[in-house]
Amino acid sequence: MLSVQDVARSYGRVAAVRGVSFEAPPGCVVGLLGPNGAGKSTTIRMITGFLPPDRGRVRVAGFDTVEQSAQARRRLGYLPESAPLYAEMSVRGYLDYRARLYELDRRERRSAVSASAERCRLGEVLHRRIGHLSKGYRQRVGLASAVLHDPEVIVLDEPSNGLDPTQVVEMRGLIVELGKTKTVLISSHILAEVERVCGRVVVMIRGEVRADGSPADLIGRTGGPGAYTVEVRAESEDPAGAVRAALVRVPGLTVVSAEARGAWVYARASGPSGEDAREAIARSLRTSGLLAREVSRERPTLEGVFMHLLESTPEGGPAARGLSGGGALGGGALGGGA
Amino acid sequence: MSVILTIARREVASFFRLPVGWVCVALFMFLAGLLMVTTSLTPDQPASMRAFFAFAGWLLMPVVPAVSMRLISEELRSGTIEPLMTSPASDLGIVVGKYLGGLIFLAVLILPTATHAAVLVWVSDPAPDPGPIVSGYLALMLVGGFYLSVGLLISTLTGNQTLAYVLAFFSILGLLAGPGLLGALIPPGEGWSWAREVLAGVAVNPRAADFSRGVVDTSHVVYFVSGSALFVVLSALALASRRWR
Structure with a gap:
């Protein structure tokens, strides 16, 4: 169980986190999302006890991370960004070292190292130097050390x-498996990954929680308007005008564009959030004597939720610039935070 | 305690897995050998390592910063400090473990010079008095430990190992040469006697010289041990202050 209550942290005069609260029960993977400077990393560092909050409190398995720091740290596993490790050590040596830091006795240590290495599929590199491993394996070593105790x-x-994509899929599988029994909090800039792995998403913007809920809930609540694509056979003198007129008759629908190209008219329209207007569009086109070969609705995504939240944030422009256009998955990438 | 030993053990092992550890060993062995040959293994001289130990402070000056520079600096640079500081190890436990690791490495570094003493015993007639040799080695460890604690504090303040080395080197140089240089600047007369006493109190060299004569003065032992403890505690405070910055 993880409980974050009204935590705040400033660096000098800059308020990095301003009163963040959320809870995560066992058996749940929670995604912490936000653009550059949203305060994600500071929040994570306060949760892990690396930084004390200026205000508020964090409880890990019921233990306060400041007042009962040692007990809280024993119950927490942490994989920092880019998995910092000792390059000169062997994988087994490093895992054994970490197990000793958690004061596991010899028998516990041996079984913990074997179990975590097996869980993270490190068997074939157990005796290799960490510095000689690929990025994927190093990330796995970091994860193994985080779950060791x-x-x-x-x-x-x-x-x-x-x-790489294969390693991403493997890491995703490991996180899902861990999330069945543990409380898992992940900070990720890959929105599609968060959507697939997390049962709950906490969105931070400018040091505050702007949204909290399951990906489906967030998409339903703040997914923005539904976007429709229509392709109709161009048969009249003004085919684009005819399609536009047919679409306008659908209640709540706004035509974004309608353009005739060769034998077809391509139109885009937007409708109210949470409603599916495809049937009404098809009926209106048929009533107007138009032949449609496609009426489709784009599935709202977490990326859409993000863009919507960023745009609706005061001074959202600079925050939105934290978005990486060439992101990992079709421009849905958010940069790492401060 | 087991956490401190775990950190110390990893530190010692890492010295021997990295070139810097072997460079330290080679540098120290070279300097110690050179010093031994030029000061103690000379014909018609009494069989003693007194001159060798009298220079102990200078001998350690370029070597100890090479040991201390990576103790915390490397953790700060590579980011491994984060998993370490979020493990059950306390800030004091981390710096004591690091210090202990550095001290053990220093002992391993100094140990091979015992062969110099063995050679001296072998070639000398009569054999040298073992008392000053044993107390000389004690001085080498006490002075080395003191310098190491100064280097540890500097290593806690920066993630740049080169800077940590340079600052530690000049700090040790200051401890060695500072009191003498400042003493020369003090005007003669009774009015400044307190300043001369203060400088004599903090000077490292006269204390190390006493050990090399076979004199184990408790006040000297207390000076080096308490000085080392002070800098280790300051290092722990400097590490803890990173959480509040």
């Missing part, structure tokens, strides 16, 4: 950072 709460900062 069987913590109740696991915090993973950008766990898929720098991994």
